Amino acid sequence: MDISTLLSQAAFKWPDRIALHEPANQKTLTFAELDRALSGVGQALDQLHIPAGARVALLADASLDYLLADYGCMATGRVRVPLDPSLSADELLAQLQDAGAALLLFSHAYAGVAQGLGIRCLPLAAVTEHPVVDVAARAAQSPQALASLNYTGGTTGTPKAVMHRHASLCAVLQNIVMGRGAAVGDVLLNVRPLWPIAAVAVFAHVLSGGQVILGGRFDGKTFIAQLTEFNVAFSSLVPTQLLRLLRETGSAPADLPAFKSLDVGAAALTGEVLEGSCSLFSERIGVLYGMTEAPWSCYLSPAQMAAVRASGDSGEGVVGRPLFSAAIRIDRPDANGLGEILLGGPQLMSGYWQLPDLSAKALDNGWLRSGDLGRIGSDGLLRVLGRCKDIIRSGGKSVQPGEVEQSLMSHPGVQDVHVFGLADLEWGEQVCAAVVLEGSQAVSAQQLMDHCRAELSRFKVPRRVYFIDELPRSHYGKVQKNRLLAALDLQP
Structure with a gap:
């Protein structure tokens, strides 16, 4: 399976349903319009002489145009390279040179930075607003074709990019769709940056027949109001955003009748923040575990989290069981069952870009060394308890x-x-x-x-x-x- 085929299938199933909505710009796209727009991105890249397999970098905040460029690159055979806008110009240039990027696409806010990097660059609109010429259905991509380079640890050291192929991203998408359990028409509110891998989690909601609201930058003062206004069923925050939300709103239960789950990576959550979150969202907290090298490998649904907490356990560090295509094991556990968490399955990266020695060290006989310490309880739930190197x-x-x-x-x-x-x-x-x-x-x-x-x-x-x-x-x-x-x- 590949990204292009999945998008086309979604457009065939729900052509007239709204897939993406950006309230700030009053933009909406149905599934059929989204599918057509992605073909337009490919046609624009063709006219710019960006060949299949070329790396196309993205420097922008979360927006509808960002997603069109992101998905359009992968659906038409190019390799997306999402960049962290908070990096310095030198750090961005190091990643662009390491990737061998043929083109940098930027949003208006980063025009000055992009144009000062000395590589070929264009505004996002150059590809997202390109007139679409009626053509035959997009060609399917090889499952083993490179789809994405995701840079990690960008603020220090040599650039290190995680390679995901179409096959591994499709496995990630399957894990998210099955784990989250969204229904057709459910609304997901996104207020997170879309690099390096969050755009894939948003994509999974689209593949469930859901609608994605692109809510702009997170604001703790307005987040709950956004959930109410758009009748949101799902959203996701990182720990720093969740802490700010609790400071702004307190932890009294919010009135959110349509809400199903706030998905959070729990390894960095303190007990106090987890406790406040469970109160604010009435125990509707879902916990995911993974990393850029192995996204969405474990999941703890809100119902499972509520059961853990009802048993007297705070739930801190508990990240659930492996998702459909994933596997976990503990390497060299001590007497208490504590050891390094190893992750397996088709959702794993294929390695680090142009770093064969580091790739071989991280991928040990088909298992990814996470660097995290954890143990698996008698109930099969994984608990993350720190970092090996720490x-x-x-x-x-x-x-x-x-x-x-x-x-x-x-x-x-x-x-x-x-x-x-x-x-x-x-x-x-x-x-x-x-x-x-x-x-x-x-x-x-x-x-x-x-x-x-x-x-x-x-x-x-x-x-x-x-x-x-x-x-x-x-x-x-x-x-x-x-x-x-x-x-x-x-x-x-």
């Missing part, structure tokens, strides 16, 4: 940062925390903590150490506590350690 080796013993963070977060004066290791000549590494205090609290480092000492083994107690106004986090809620160390004037 394990602190101190005095010959292993310390899981998450355990120390949980202890510190239980102190009433702590709002946010990140625990990490620093090299130490005597101990190998010292356990350190960066702490954000509640504004009204006056707490010393020694008080926090004493608090941990009452709950944890001595070797797990932080030896250094640093106070910071805010932890630097990525869009997905992960603490950016290099930026944190720089802010604390520390060396890694």
Whole structure:
């Protein structure tokens, strides 16, 4: 199967239904109009002499034109390369050169940046508003043809792009459609950036016969009103957005009779944010687990999450069971069943672009080494408990940062925390903590150490506590350690 065929099938099933709606520009496209517009993108690229297999980069915020260019590239044999607009010009140029991009398509907001990069670039409208000439049905793409390059970890080091072929993206789409269980006509509100892989999750909703509302940039003050106005059934937020929403609205249950699920990646959710979210959305929180290399590999439906919480478990870190085409296993589990999470299935990437050694290291006999620590419970549910590389080796013993963070977060004066290791000549590494205090609290480092000492083994107690106004986090809620160390004037 391939992206072009899936789109054509959707247009055949629901030609007159609304597929995409962008209220800010009063634009709508039916399924038939969407399918035709994607062929128009291909015709425009043909006239620009962008051949099949060429990489076409996208630098834009979430919009209807973005999706047309994104899906149109894949449906007509080109390779989409979605870029993170928050990157510096040097970082963007490094990714464009690494991809060998033949063309950069940009939205108006990034015209200055795009035109200053010194490569061939055009506004999105150059391909999305191209007159469509009646032609025969689009050719199907080979399932093994490259469809997408998705850059990860873009703020540091050498560019690293995940390769997804049509076959792997189709497996991802199948997992999402089956996991989410959307009905024809259900509305999904998108307020997330569409790079590097979110556009695929939006695409899955279209393939369910649903309608996608492109709601612009997330705003915690208006998000609940958008859900109400458009009778939304599904949406998705990243942890940083969810935290802002709770700060704006509080956690009192919202009146959302049509709402079915807010899908969140749970690994970065603290217990407090999860608790507030479950209250705000009346236990309609779905949890997904995956990564750019293996999107949507596990899912915990709202009903399953509610059952977990009803059992007395907070639900923190629980990410569900493998989806239809996915498999999971724990590599070299310890006595408590804890080990590295390995992911298998056709949804896996085919490797990293032009990095064969790194690809071979990540893909071990058909299993992707996630780098995450986890365990599978007797109920078959996977729980994510941290990152392998974040394990602190101190005095010959292993310390899981998450355990120390949980202890510190239980102190009433702590709002946010990140625990990490620093090299130490005597101990190998010292356990350190960066702490954000509640504004009204006056707490010393020694008080926090004493608090941990009452709950944890001595070797797990932080030896250094640093106070910071805010932890630097990525869009997905992960603490950016290099930026944190720089802010604390520390060396890694």
